Amino acid sequence: MNKITKYIIKNVAQLGRTVNFIPLHAPIFEGNEIEYVTDCIKSNFVSSVGEYVNKFEKAICKYTGAKYAILTVNGTAALHVSLLLAGVGENDEVLMPALTFIATANAVSYIKAIPHFIDVEEKSLGIDADKLDEYLHTITLIENGVCINKNTKRKIKAIVPMHTFGHPVDMDKLKKVAEKYNLEIVEDAAESLGSFYKGVHTGNIGKLAAISFNGNKIITTGGGGCILTNDEELAKKAKHITTTAKVPHPWEYEHDMIGYNYRMPALNAALGLAQIEKLSEFIEKKRRLAKKYKEIFDDFKEFTFFTEPDYAKSNYWLNAIVLNKGYEHLRDEILKETNENGIMTRPVWKLIHHLKMFKNCPRMDLSVSESLEKRVINIPSSAYLGE
Known part of the structure; x- marks a missing residue:
């Protein structure tokens, strides 16, 4: 040795x-976890309609400064829906760091879109915006406001910065690149709850963001995730899509689009509410x-x-x-x-x-x-x- x-x-x-x-x-479980989970069980509302879902979402908004938080069953589901709502479609390319957890690429693949891997910088372990700008200048062209990869002929629709180990990417530089090439920013903030970029909590800079509450994250709901956005319309769509796109009705089962059973149960949210207090x-x-x-x-x-x-x-x-x-x-x-x-x-x-x-x-x-x-x-x- x-x-x-x-x-x-x-x-x-x-x-x-x-x-x-x-x-x-x-x-670490040393707060109100047992009290809140027990209360949730006693209420009989343990699924995604339980009051602890709403309480936890409000607590996330208060902490992060985001206007809207939509709880999901895990961070990958949150990223999947965020990409859908950002307009990523089949055969679109999505820029993302090669240095990331596989969930980033998996979420893109669920849409049948194409991951397009880009390099990082040593300063933040996140996307190198300057190097990316030079690269996109070489391989892309803009047609009718759409960024096109000259090599593959596919649209490059979005970019997913991942805040590695909780350390924020240089988002000002990245925003300039995104604006120059008409790219949507969807933040993979899975690891960065509690991290701030120039005083702004991560997840507030892109159109949407995904957070993870997996068992190894800074706070946990056992398994779980969250979509952050400051766009009211996107927030409504996110909640609708993650609730199987069910149209509200006292008894009828009406669904108006393909949706996902992605909402976090109240039992998990009760645990999360106690965790975020700490x-x-x-x-x-x-x-x-x-x-x-x-x-x-x-x-x-x-x-x-x-x-x-x-x-x-x-x-x-x-x-x-x-x-x-x-x-x-x-x-x-x-x-x-x-x-x-x-x-x-x-x-x-x-x-x-x-x-x-x-x-x-x-x-x-x-x-x-x-x-x-x-x-x-x-x-x-x-x-x-x-x-």
Whole structure:
């Protein structure tokens, strides 16, 4: 075991104190979860018509500043519907980072649209807007206000920035690119609840956004997600589509379009309401943990602890170390030894175009993403470690 791995194991273990196993990210239930879930069960309204669905949606709006929140069964469902409402259709291309969780590409595929992979920058681990602008200038043309890929002859309809590990993308730069090429912005904010870009909560900058409340997220509903939008008409459509497109009626079953059974049940929403009450506290602890990591790992030539961009306040959902170039060979040893010693670490996701389902999708030069894939390691990030 090399000295770097020993140092990581020693210091992370000290943060975990008495526990024998330190997970990557564990939920914390220390508020009103039992009270609210029990109350929901006693009410008998445990499906998506329960009052806790409305209460949780209002709490999300209050926290994020978004005008409308529509709860869904998971973040992928939220992204799927957001893309539909942004006008993405079959055979359209959707720009997205190759460095993302597979759900981003899956949601595009549900519509029978085409993922088009673009590169990221090291500063934010999100989309490199400058590089994207140069690329689109080369491969696209605008016909009747529509961005056309000259190589594939398909429309490029939208762009999906993903706020990696909770760190916001440089959205001002990206907005300029989107406006220049007439692209809709749909934010994949699955990981960034509690993160702010220049004082604005993520998810408020694009036309729509998707958030995840999966078990490993900063707050959880077990499984669950949410659509954010500031457009009243889109919010109404989102609620309608995710409720099987059922037309309101006292007894008739009338549906006016193809819809989805995507609404979050009230039982999950009750859990979420209790969790969001603790969100500010969780973020304070997670930012404290990030500060500790920065101090612990400050003097190594082999790697750098990743910190938020200067324009952002991040929730630090998942902390990461980035091996410096020339030290990529240390990655697998660090992963192996930490996990064998009870400290869960993970590599960043395999780039989406490396997966067989998406290997033939269009893509730009992905040299930064290719490099980061070999160098990024996520380390334990649970809020309790920052206590």
